[in-house]
Amino acid sequence: MGQPPSVDDAQRADAWGQEGANAEKPVELTPELRERLARVAVATLSVQLRKRGYDTVIIDGVRPLVPGRGLVGTARTLRYVPYRKDLFAARGGGFNAQKQVIDSVDEGEVIVMEARGDSTAGTLGDILALRAKVRGAAGIITDGAVRDAGPVVELGIPVYSSGTHPAVLGRRHVPWETDVTIACGGATVQPGDVVVADDDGAIVIPPALVLEVLEAAEAHEEEDAFVVEMVGRGEAVDGLFPMNAQWRARFEQWRSGRHGA
Amino acid sequence: MGQPPSVDDAQRADAWGQEGANAEKPVELTPELRERLARVAVATLSVQLRKRGYDTVIIDGVRPLVPGRGLVGTARTLRYVPYRKDLFAARGGGFNAQKQVIDSVDEGEVIVMEARGDSTAGTLGDILALRAKVRGAAGIITDGAVRDAGPVVELGIPVYSSGTHPAVLGRRHVPWETDVTIACGGATVQPGDVVVADDDGAIVIPPALVLEVLEAAEAHEEEDAFVVEMVGRGEAVDGLFPMNAQWRARFEQWRSGRHGA
Amino acid sequence: MGQPPSVDDAQRADAWGQEGANAEKPVELTPELRERLARVAVATLSVQLRKRGYDTVIIDGVRPLVPGRGLVGTARTLRYVPYRKDLFAARGGGFNAQKQVIDSVDEGEVIVMEARGDSTAGTLGDILALRAKVRGAAGIITDGAVRDAGPVVELGIPVYSSGTHPAVLGRRHVPWETDVTIACGGATVQPGDVVVADDDGAIVIPPALVLEVLEAAEAHEEEDAFVVEMVGRGEAVDGLFPMNAQWRARFEQWRSGRHGA
C-alpha cells in the first residue's frame, strides 16, 4: 500500500477531546439556583437528563445516612485505589489525598469519592465529616462505607454511602488523588459537575446542562402538580397522565390561574 | 415399532391444567376475613403454608417503604419485560399496561408487579400511587424500585419494593400486560391470590387455602401466646416449645380459661 | 374542573400498540439469508443494532455448551414461572408447555426459554434436546441450566445456557406457556424474532430490521477485513481505525479490486 496516510490532525484533535471543557463552562451555583435545584425532585431531573441522552448519570447503590437530607452542590472528587503495601506506604498516611480534599473543600461543594463500590471499609469518619461541615461543604457522597456513623449522623451534614463499616480506609484503599474524573456508583463524575441528591438517590448534571435541565424540570413538576391535584379529585389517569389535548388545555388554564393574571 | 400410540387425551387435559382454576375458587375477602388475616403474622402464615407444601410463596427481596405498614388483599398483576426500542414504542407510552392496572384497581386489591428484581429503575411513582390510593387499593408490591419515595411515603398507602430509584420505568422496562400469572421476588403470583405483608415480608396464599391456613395460623398463634406468657414468667423452652404432653395439658387449661366458661 | 375530558381514542390506540406487529413483518429466513447471517459476527450485528437504538438485545449470561457452535434461527419462546405446588400440579406434568414447544418446533427455529437466570435447575435434558434436533431446530437458548450436559453435547445441536445442573425442572420451575413475549438473559424476545449466536454471545434482531442490519454488518465487516489486512502489514491504527479520508480512499480502491472490475 506504499506510504501510510499521515494521521489526520483535525481528527485526532476531535478524538482527544478537551479535558478542560467543563471548566470552560462553569455554572455558578448562586443561592437562588441552589434553592431551585433543591426544590425539584431528583426523579424529575432524571427524566429531563434521560430525554437529553443522559441515562447513566445516577449514582447507584448509595443511600442517605438519614432519610430526608437532600443536597445540592458542585463536585470535588477523590479517587481511591485498592490497598497495596508499597503504595499505601507512599500515599496512605499523613496529609493524604483524602485529607487534602476535605481540608480544601469550599462552601457549597460536594465531595464525591470513588471507592469501587466496596462497602467493607470506611471511607469517611467523624473527624473528616466535621471538618467538611466546618468548611461549609454541601455534603459527601461515597460508594464505599462510612465509619462512626452515629456521630456523623449527629453532625447533620448530608452523607450518602453504600453502607456503614467500622474498618479504617486502609483495609481496602489507598487514597490516591483528588480533582480528577472518577467513577462513583456507576456514574462518571468530574470536578465541577453539579450533584443533587434526595431520598430517591443522587444524580450528576454536566454543568452545561444545569439551567436547561432545571427549567425543564420545573415545568415538568408544574404539570405533575396539576395531575396530582386532578388525581386527588378522583380523575382517572387515562388521558390525563400523560395529558391529551383536552387535559392540556385545562392545565394551561389552571397554570394561568396559578401564575396570576 | 409400527404406529405410535395415539396421545392419551385425558392425560393431556391433565397436563395442561386449567388457567381458570383460581378464578373458580375465589375467596371473598370480607372485612372480617381481612381483619383476621391482618391480625396474624406473615411468619405464622408461612409456617402453615410450608406445612402444606408451599415453601416458595414468599416474595423475597422486597421491603416496606415504611416499617409498620402491613397489607392484606387480592392480587392484581402487572408484568414488565426488558426495555427494547420497538416494543417500548408500541407499548410503553400513553395509557400503558401500568396505567391500566392502576386505573382499574379495586377496593382491597393489591397490585403486584414483576420487574425481574431490577432495582435500577422506578416502577411506581407518586401520581400512580395516589391514583391507586384514591381507588382504594390495599397496597402495591414490586420487585423493582419506587420513584418519588418521599411523596409516596406521605400518601400512607403500603408499598413494598426492592428499593428506591429516581429513574423512570423506561430505563429498564416495557409495561407489558396485566392480569396474568407473574413471578415477583421469586414467587409466582396469580390474579386473585391473596397477598399478606408485614415487616417480615410478603406472602402469597393460593385462594383455595386461605381459610384453612388462616384458621391454623390463628390456632398456632394462640399456642405461641401461651408459650410467650410462660417464657415471660421464666419457664425454659425445653419441653415447652414445642409443647410436650404436660405443657399441652396446661395450655388447654389456659386456653379454656381464656375463651371463657 | 367539571367533566373530565373523554379519553382520546387515537392516543389510546397509540399507547396500546399492536401485539401483532412482528407477525405482520415476518422475515423469511431463506437458506441464503441464514448463511449470510451465520457468516457475520454477532459482535458486528451488535454494533449495527446499537447504532439503530437497540442496545438491550443481547442475551447476557449464557454461554455455548461447546465453543464454536453458532446458530441462526427464528425464535420460538417458552416461559417458566417459579415452582409452586398447586401450579406445578396443574401444569408441570405430562405434555407440559416445555414438551409442547419441543414437539412442535420447526426446521430452523430456535427455542428460547425464560428461566429468570436461575442456574440451579435443569431446563433442558437429553431427550428433549434430541427431539428438537430430530425436528430440525437450529438450537436452544435458555437462561437456566442444562441437565445431561454430556449427552446433549454429543447430539451436536447448538445449546446456550447459564450453566449445567443435574436437578430436574421442577426444583425451581413450572413450565407455563409458549409463544409469548419473554425475557431471556435481560433481553426481550418475541416469537418470530431472529436470533443469532456465536462464541461472543447471543443477539435478538427484530424481524423488520434483519435485512438492513445484515447488509450494514456485511459492509462493516468488509471494512474490518481491510483494516485487519493493513494492521497485519504493520500499519498503525491511528487514522486507519476508524478510517480517515485517506485510508477510506485506499479502502475503496482495495474494495474495487476485491469485487473485481
Added chain:
Amino acid sequence: MGQPPSVDDAQRADAWGQEGANAEKPVELTPELRERLARVAVATLSVQLRKRGYDTVIIDGVRPLVPGRGLVGTARTLRYVPYRKDLFAARGGGFNAQKQVIDSVDEGEVIVMEARGDSTAGTLGDILALRAKVRGAAGIITDGAVRDAGPVVELGIPVYSSGTHPAVLGRRHVPWETDVTIACGGATVQPGDVVVADDDGAIVIPPALVLEVLEAAEAHEEEDAFVVEMVGRGEAVDGLFPMNAQWRARFEQWRSGRHGA
C-alpha cells in the same frame, strides 16, 4: 402455673438425634457398586433423591477441573474457618487438618472441603493432590479454589472446585477440623456419605439410601434409553415422555427383548 412440667426424656432423646446414625448404616462401596454408580448419571440420581424428599443434596457452584472426569466415593470431610491471626498461628501451620485428611484418605474416598464458597484462595495444591492420588482417593471436591491448576490437571485425579486461584490457603482460611459434618456448595455432607459427580455436578447420597436410589436410577435410565431410541426414530414426546399406558406396554416388550428370553 406451679411447677413446670419436667422435660420429657424420650422427647429430648428424639430431638437430639444420634450423631452416629450414618456410621451405623455404612454402605460398603464394593467395586461392583461403584461401577454401577459410575454408570448412572448424576442427573438421574438427583431425580430419585428428589422423589424421596432430598432436594438439597447437590453441591452447587463447583465444576470439574477437566470435563469428563466423574467420581464415586465415600466422603471424608474437612472444614475451614475464616482466617484469624491467632487461630492460624494455633492451627494453620505444619501438619494441619488439611494435611491430616490428605495423609489419611483411603482408597476410594472423596475428600470434601467446606470453604464457604470463597474462590479467592486456594484450598488444594499439586503436592496434596498428588498425595491424595497416591493414597488412592477417588477425588476431591472443594467449594473453594484450586492452586497449581495446571499440574493438578495433569495428575488425572478428579477435582471439582469453585475455580482456580494462585493464593495460598492462609489468605482466607484456617484449616480447622476433619471428619465432621460440613456444608459444601449449599449441601450438608457427613463423613461416610456417598458422593457421585459428573459433568452436570456433584451429589451427596445418604448411605442408607444408596441401594434404593441406585436401583431406581437404573430402572429410570432403562426407560430413558427406550424413550431416546423412540425419539431417535422420530416419535413425538407427547404421550411417550412420560409414557402413557400404550407406550409403557411397548416399553415392557422392548425391555423383555433386551433382557433376553
Added chain:
Amino acid sequence: MGQPPSVDDAQRADAWGQEGANAEKPVELTPELRERLARVAVATLSVQLRKRGYDTVIIDGVRPLVPGRGLVGTARTLRYVPYRKDLFAARGGGFNAQKQVIDSVDEGEVIVMEARGDSTAGTLGDILALRAKVRGAAGIITDGAVRDAGPVVELGIPVYSSGTHPAVLGRRHVPWETDVTIACGGATVQPGDVVVADDDGAIVIPPALVLEVLEAAEAHEEEDAFVVEMVGRGEAVDGLFPMNAQWRARFEQWRSGRHGA
C-alpha cells in the same frame, strides 16, 4: 531415600495448636469492663485490632434491627448446616441445638449464629428472643434472618442480623451444634470471644487481647476527642490529624488539663 524421617513431635504439637487456648485465657467481663467497652466505638476497637494484625474480625453483612442498640458480651456459638431431610429429622425438632443454646445462655453472653449468610429463612423468632432476654443475654448476632421482627424489636434486646424473613429455620437450616468455633459474617468466632457491636457493625475480640485493645482504644479516643475539639474550632486537619509534634504537645497539655492536676 531409605527410611523416611520420623515426624517431629514438637512440630506436630505446634501444628495442631490447642483447642483450649481461649478457655485458658478467659477474660472476666466485669461490669466496669463492659461499661468501658460500651463507651468506645467499634470503629476504634477495629483500628487497634488491625494494628495488631487482626483485620478479619468484623462480622460483615449484619445490621442492628434497631439503630442505637449496641451490645457487649462473651460469645456463645450456634452452628446451622444446610437443610437435609434425614438430618433435620434427627436434629431439627424438639429441644434442638438452637433451643439448647437459648435455654442455657447466661447473663451478659451474646449468642452468635452461623447461618452461612443466608437471609432467606429465619434463625431467631420472638419466643426464643424473649427467652434469651429473660436469661439476661447481652444480645444475639446471626448472619441469617430474624422472624417476627416486629415483636423482637419490642423486646428491646439488641439483635444484629442479615435481614428479616418470615420463613422458619427449617426452610434452609438444621440446627447442628453449640459451643464450637463458627464462621459468622466472614469472621471466625469462638465461645468466650468478646463481641462488641454498635451502629457501625459488630467486632470479635480474642479474649487475650481485650484489655490491651481496650486501653489503646480509650487512649485513641481521647486523642480523637482533642482533634474533634480543634476541628470544631476551625483548625485544618493538615498536621493535626494525625498529629505532628507541635499538635501533640498541645494535646498533652489539653490532656493534662482534662485529667486534672
Added chain:
Amino acid sequence: MGQPPSVDDAQRADAWGQEGANAEKPVELTPELRERLARVAVATLSVQLRKRGYDTVIIDGVRPLVPGRGLVGTARTLRYVPYRKDLFAARGGGFNAQKQVIDSVDEGEVIVMEARGDSTAGTLGDILALRAKVRGAAGIITDGAVRDAGPVVELGIPVYSSGTHPAVLGRRHVPWETDVTIACGGATVQPGDVVVADDDGAIVIPPALVLEVLEAAEAHEEEDAFVVEMVGRGEAVDGLFPMNAQWRARFEQWRSGRHGA
C-alpha cells in the same frame, strides 16, 4: 489554642509520597529474566509476595481466553470510566485512549485495562488485539470483556478477561486515559509493574521486588520439586511438607546432587 502549629513539611513530604518511585526503580525484563519468571508458577510468586506483605496483588475474576497461555511483561495501563454522553463525545471516538495505548505498546509489555469488572461490554476486539500482537505485546489483561473472541483466540496472543461479550466498548465505557495508576480485578497496577499470568490467574509484582521474589520463588519451587518426588514415592506429607529438620537435611543432599558436584 492560639496559633495553629504550622504544618510539618517533612511530614507532608512523607505523606504525599513520590509518584515517580516506581520509575526510579525500573526493572529491566531481560530475556533471561522473562524466561525465569515464565518458569515459576504464579502460585509460587503469590506465596513470596504474601510473605512480604503483598496480599492484594492478584487480579481477581479474570481467566485466560485459552488455558495454557501464560504471560510475563511490564504493565502499560488504560483506564475506562462509565459511559456518559458528553464525555464519550469528547473522548470516545477516533484515536482514543484505547487506541493510543495499543498503537504505542512496546515489545514485551502487557496492556492492563480497568473496566470496573463489568463484563457486559467488550474492551478489546480482534483488530486491536492484532495490532498489539504486531507490536510485540506480551499480552492483554482486562477486567472487562473481550469481543470477537474467536478471532482473538486464533491470534495466539495471551488474553485474560472477565468474559466475552459482543457489545462495543461504548455500551458501558469511555476510554479515558493511559499510563496512570489503575485498579484491575481488585489489584492496583502501575505502569512499569511486572505482570505474570498462568492458568491459576494473574499477579502484579512491584518492580523493586521482582528479583527478590523471583529468587525466593525459584528456591521455593526447588523444595517443592523435592517434596513432589518424595510424595510420588509414597512418603507421607506429615513432617515432609513443610519439611522438618530431618527432611530438610535430605533435601539439601538431594539438592547438592542435583546441582552437580
